[in-house]
Amino acid sequence: MPLHASRTLAMALLAGLMLVGAPAFRVQAVEPAPAKADDPRVDRFRQQLEAERARLKIPGMSAAILEDGDVLWTEGFGYADVEHRVPATPDTLYQIASVTKTFTAILTLRLVEQGKLDLDAPVSRYVPEIKDDRVQIRHLLSHTSEGTPGEKFNYNPDRFEHLKAILEQTTGKPLRQQFVETFLDPLSMDDSVPGPDLADDADKWPMLGEANLERYRKVLARSARPYTYYGDGEVVLTTYPPADFWASAGLVSTVRDLSKYDVAIDRHALLGKAMLTRAWTPVRSSTGEPLPMGLGWYATAYRGERLVWHYGHWGTGFSALYLKIPARKLTLILLANSEALADHHYKVGEDVTNDLFACDFINTFVPEVADRGDKHDASPTVDAKPQAPDKGATAWSTAPSTDCERTSRLALDRWIADRRAKARTIVPLDPKLAAAYAGRYQFPSRIATISREGDRLFLDFPQGQRAELFAQSPTQLFVKIRPWTMNFVREGGRVVRIDIVENGETVPTPRIE
Secondary structure (H helix, E strand, C coil): CCCCCCCCCCCCCCCCCCCCCCCCCCCCCCCCCCCCCCCCCHHHHHHHHHHHHHHCCCCCCEEEEEEECEEEEEEEEEEECCCCCEEEECEEEEEEEHHHHHHHHHHHHHHCCCCCCCCCCCHHCCCCCCEEECCCCHHHHHHHCCCCCCCCCCCCCCCCCCCHHHHHHHHHCCHHHHHHHHHHCCCCCCCCCCCCCHHHHHCCCCHHCHHHHHHHHHCCCCCCCEEEEEECCEEECCCCCCCCCCCCCCCEEEEHHHHHHHHHHHCCCCCHHHHEEEEEEEECCCCCCCCCEECCCCCEEEECCCEEEEEECCCCCCCEEEEEEEHCCEEEEECCEHHHHHHHHHCCCCCHHHCHHHHHHHHHHHHHCCCCCCCCCCCCCCCCCCCCCCCCCCCCCCCCCCCCCHHHHHHHCCCCCHHHHHHCCCEEECHHHHHCEEEEEEEECEEEEEEEEEEEEECCCCCCCCEEEEECCCEEEEECCCCCCEEEEEECCCEEEEEEEEEEEEEEEEEEC
């Protein structure tokens, strides 16, 4: 991967551009630059970010902070490619995973603004496999579509994915094309790509434009390589996520480009004020309880301060954090080539206030929040100013912390301890067994090869992705990049398949030669 030098990037001036469903909007020139020397907030946060990155063993990270509609600061930390010593910069491309959902939500809500879609329309009208006519489009956006629709929150990307069919049927255009025409081209998000597979499958997408496709191929060469944290802090090169594009994930972007997207959101170039307010207002359950999601965005609060956010998390390799504090006109965007940016806070709860980086950002840029005490309601209001707590608040499983400093540190400690506990003892593998295990196997979505190099075994996937295999017993092998136990099964003295076990589920993987 060639080094892409950091460069000053100005937002395009979209004079006179009218976006349907939103007011006329001119994007002012935005020139991201390193923090000013006299801004102690940025200096403090930079030091905290670098310290947390080191603790979580994140190889590379890129950051941006926006304030009052301008990019206050951007910077890269560590390496986008450890093996080739390629630094991470604000122009490094990362797979942003579920942050893609915020784009899909905006596409959906724009169609609602235009009168082309009804949030209360049954999903079954567009998606035959959804038989329950009570499930409405708004339930998909708010992750409340399961069980009795509207009754409870359950984050489910598979259910959210049905929005793709709805958007494509309503517009008559592929989802990728909608992303390009609504976001990437109008906002000059020139370093963003609607799907990593466009580097190989560009011929399938002529509607995206020849010039765009050529640029996508070039910028994808600047993508960060994916890594994972194993055992006692070992950083392991892992495989890329599936190469495709969904309503739920698949956008590849940079913090500079996401800054353009953020500016467009705040200036109502994409959604009018009323619809954006609705998107950022937590839905209420059928019994009136506030839930943690609005329409496509998490909408929670910390000590009375309203937070709007989403994370991206591919399991291994890439993670992201997009956090807004609307009343303060503040935004934090973080992208990383490790799961650790997002994964650690799950050890004490899903909410963003359990995230180390989010907590540092809130405490540094809104320090008065830290002095409010811990009795504020977890349910935010829709007003621009922070409100007094509501004593009738109801907690939910992803409830925000009342002390992010404490819970985020606890999350870090538990996450590191969990990684250490899951490390496995490696035993030598008999060379004859290693030779017997070599071959090609039919995995659920693709064929992979187990190859032998000396006394080492490797699992090789197409497109050059590789992971080393280690033995924990003569018949059980594992990889450090996935929580798999690979049981090699013999019949008649010959290995005929691998039973891959993960979280109690077994997937047979037959040998094909």
